[in-house]
Amino acid sequence: MRIVLVGPPGAGKGTQAAYLAKNLSIPHISTGDLFRANISQGTELGKAAKAFMDAGNLVPDEVTIGMAKDRMAQPDAEGGFLLDGFPRNVSQAEALDESLKADGQKLDAVLDLEVPEDEVVKRIAGRRICRNDSSHVFHVAYSAPKQEGVCDTCGGELYQRGDDTEETVRRRLEVYHAETEPIIDHYKAQGLVVTISALGKVTEVTKRAMEALGRSD
Numbered sequence: 001m002r003i004v005l006v007g008p009p010g011a012g013k014g015t016q017a018a019y020l021a022k023n024l025s026i027p028h029i030s031t032g033d034l035f036r037a038n039i040s041q042g043t044e045l046g047k048a049a050k051a052f053m054d055a056g057n058l059v060p061d062e063v064t065i066g067m068a069k070d071r072m073a074q075p076d077a078e079g080g081f082l083l084d085g086f087p088r089n090v091s092q093a094e095a096l097d098e099s100l101k102a103d104g105q106k107l108d109a110v111l112d113l114e115v116p117e118d119e120v121v122k123r124i125a126g127r128r129i130c131r132n133d134s135s136h137v138f139h140v141a142y143s144a145p146k147q148e149g150v151c152d153t154c155g156g157e158l159y160q161r162g163d164d165t166e167e168t169v170r171r172r173l174e175v176y177h178a179e180t181e182p183i184i185d186h187y188k189a190q191g192l193v194v195t196i197s198a199l200g201k202v203t204e205v206t207k208r209a210m211e212a213l214g215r216s217d
């Protein structure tokens with residue numbers, strides 16, 4: 001399956017993607033994670049992205065589209081993928097449409113995670129991520145690690161993302177409404193959008209998502 005996951009910052013895209021990718025046996029491709037890996041490795045791409053991310057703005061399309069296409073061209077993504085955080089504006093969606101069409105492929109679904117803004121702010125403020133593996137995501141109140149600051153899964157150090165400050169979150173939400181939400185209409189016109197509520201337990205949301213994708217078996 002080829003799926004796009006869309007929703008505001010803190011909706012739980014990364015959390016759900018980890019389970020959905022496993023259930024569906026497809027790679028989880030997160031442009032945010034790819035940028036953060038480049039930043040921690042000190043690459044030119046990471047240097048180009050950092051200031052935009054710290055400010056809560058989108059990284060320019062020239063950088064982002066090439067990076068996402070390179071990742072989708074890896075052998076593990078041949079049979080499908082779950083995109084998280086890409087596309088993030090209409091021009092990225094058009095670039096993705098064109099590139100899939102050129103390969104004789106198409107998207108199967110765009111899964112839209114709906115969550116009220118006050119919940120998003122709470123989720124982001126309490127989020128902690130493992131330095132060893134960005135799919136190990138915790139929350140100080142909702143899914144607290146057994147030992148504070150330590151990943152339950154691998155023992156790695158947990159940290160708070162630099163763009164998870166209140167001011168930057170507000171900016172990321174503005175950018176979401178102005179630039180990312182329009183891709184929902186873009187994909188509605190193609191009949192691809194399924195919207196679910198991202199409220200409730202993580203396992204409940206995963207169940208809802210699998211049902212919406214027609215894969216509840």
Ligand code: AP5
Pocket residue numbers: 007008009010011012013014015016031032033035052053054056057058059060064084085086087088092123124126127128137138139140142143163172198199200201202205
């Ligand atoms: P990115 O990394 O994509 O961040 P985001 O879209 O802002 O989303 P988040 O990672 O903040 O949230 P999430 O929805 O994954 O939530 P999570 O599962 O962690 O992008 C960061 C930046 O990179 C952008 O601002 C931009 O600068 C740049 N960028 C990335 N892609 C780009 C692109 N295509 N073009 C241009 N720029 C790009 O969950 C949040 C918290 O809630 C966690 O603590 C989790 O434990 C908790 N939680 C999750 N589900 C539940 C639940 N059901 N109940 C209770 N708690 C829950």
Ligand code: ZN
Pocket residue numbers: 130131132133136151152153154155156
């Ligand atoms: Zn870990």
